[in-house]
Amino acid sequence: MFNNEIFKQAIKSVDFLQFRPVDESKPLQISYYRCLVDTEKVNQYLLPGIQENIDSLRRLSDIKGLIPFEDVTVIADTAEVVGKLTKGYVIIQFEGDDLHYLLVDVNHASMGHRKSNETENEFSVIGPKVGFVENIEVNIHLLRQQINTPALILEQITVGSLSNTKVLIAYIDGVTNSRHIETMRQRLQAINFDVVFDSSQLTQIITDHTNTPFPLLVTTERVDRVIFSILSGQVAVLSEGSPYAVTAPSTLLDFFISAEDYYLPWILASFFRVIRIVGVLFSIIASPLYVSVLTYHFEVIPESLLQPLIYSRIHVPFPPVIEVIFLEVTIELLREAGARLPSKIGQTLGIVGGIVIGQASVQAAFTSNILLIIVALSALASFTTPIFNMANTIRLLRFPFILLAALWGGLGIAVGCMLLLGHLLRLKSLGTPYLAPLFPFRKGHFADSLVRLSYRHTSNRKGFLKPLSKKRYTPDKENLEHD
Known part of the structure; x- marks a missing residue:
């Protein structure tokens, strides 16, 4: 007999499947959530590999060489089995061996995720338009594409008692101060929350001060902004199911820096920042x-x-x-209404509503x-x-x-x-x-704060981040004519 006690809650769900791959006389049972696994992989690769060799199977480990999947493990921990089941794993049991389970990762990771990854809320005229998506594996790929070094470290932490959300801490080994890494790690591990929907929830939970209207951690959807923050010695946090990343520690001036500042000549960038x-x-x-x-x-x-x-x-x-107050509240109402409506209707409402209400208010x-x-x-x-x-x-x-x-x-x-x-x-x-480098005042740290100076003067990382490696790059000497 099979040990189905661990599936007693899952059996109540209509999307839970449990069956024998051949017939009732064979000693195998397969269990999984239909909505979480890639059914095409199950039908084309998993089931044929088992059905064709069912008579030669004597134990669970024999199945490993029959199915073309990378993540195939035999475990005995029932709590881990339940957790993997809700992550898109197929559970295979062998009759007579109630203590072990074969787990096969057939998760349909791309299902339900958008294909486009252009930035929507942090648009820039020049520079890359690439943004994060809800798939954390894609987000890791986007980071690795730009930071081609094994020094980029990704640490995984599971957050949420019900959601078991995968959260990643990203930093550069040998650059980021270990104090920042350890502080972020401790705060994430100390989270006692049921479901984490988005990175914006994490920022409210792990922030230093909850009783402030100011955001203390930068939340961004732009890949280039996160890469620049990591290279500067900051820590980035990515959350499964969220198209936003969180970077810390952040200062007040970080919120007025646009990605375009680094793609424009420094004089124009400094002017626009001011x-x-x-x-x-x-x-x-x-x-x-x-x-x-x-x-x-x-x-x-x-x-x-x-x-x-x-x-x-x-x-x-x-x-x-x-x-x-009447006019300010009216403006806020127009903003909220425009943000909640579909984009085309929202733009029309903002323009027409502002003109009509403003003109009517003056005439009345x-x-x-x-x-x-x-x-x-x-x-x-x-x-x-x-x-x-x-x-x-x-x-x-x-x-x-x-x-x-x-x-x-x-x-x-x-x-x-x-x-x-x-x-x-x-x-x-x-x-x-939060006010660094204005307070405590750091004289030599204004090359990329209130203004952005030439790249010849921004080779050092921000000193108040206390990076382990102070130099980002070595500026070239003055260009000389050799003709």
Whole structure:
């Protein structure tokens, strides 16, 4: 008789198959989940190999040489058998040997995964468009394609008591600081969660500070960004079923770096990076400044602007703070609606809705046309952030600054800036200060931070990551004419 006690739960499922490959008189039984295995491989390679040699089989190990599969093992651990069954393995039992099971990996890894791997949320005009997909084996292949060295180490950790999700830690041996590797390993191993759906869940669980709106780990779908982070001495985390990778330790300035910065001349790249940082500051401060000036500080308005400003608000019955909150909430509603709808409908809604609601609000005297321009520019400036998680944080930060400006004017904005700076100074990412190299101040580490200098000056890895190998490459000497 066969030991079917370990399959007592699986038998209840309609997609679970258990049968004898030939007839009832033969001493073999096969069990697997139909939805998890590649049935074509089972029917063409596994079953014929067993059926043609069924009479010569005396034990489970005899089957190994009959089937053309790489991962074929005989084990006795029933707990491991159940785990492998849910991972797409075929379980073969031999009648009379209740203590051993033959496991054959016939997992249909490509089923249900998308074929296209172009980046969707981190688009760039130049440079590679390759992004990660939900298949972790494909993601490993994409990393190995670019980093052609055995020094690229991949460690596997299983996370999730119900999902048993495969999570990989990727780093360069001899480059990445062992403290970062060990910290990431300990945090992943300490996770006590039932199901892990995506890498974004892991970032919330393993982050240094949970009570902050700022993302402390970079979540990206771009392969080139992850490769650059690994080569710089950071640790990357890949999760099964997720098209995003997590890199750490990360700093605040990492969220304003675009992949295009390294494919453009350094002067253009530095200019665009500064534009992004200035745009973010404008996005946070512009609306609160409008509230502050119109509520408390009329004296700072030049005479040439005073008359147009009075005409624009002469029929608006609300105080500036209500006017600003109304428009900001309207913009957020348009953003959320556009993000949740199909792409073509969402784009149409954003454009038409913004024009119609903005024009109607001005004509109905709900808001002034000057504020409409300010809020629209603030929304545009927030879109310049390359990382989506940081863009969400910027959207949130405007509202407390608006309330502080309504309470205390310019003093309220100053108080908000001090509180924000104090909060940022406390944050750490995998034990590394979040504001590095600004704090602690590192004089020689600004070649690739606020700006990106020429490749002649970016040969060193970032010192605050404490890499074991400081040099990324040796810059060439000045090109000389030899004609």
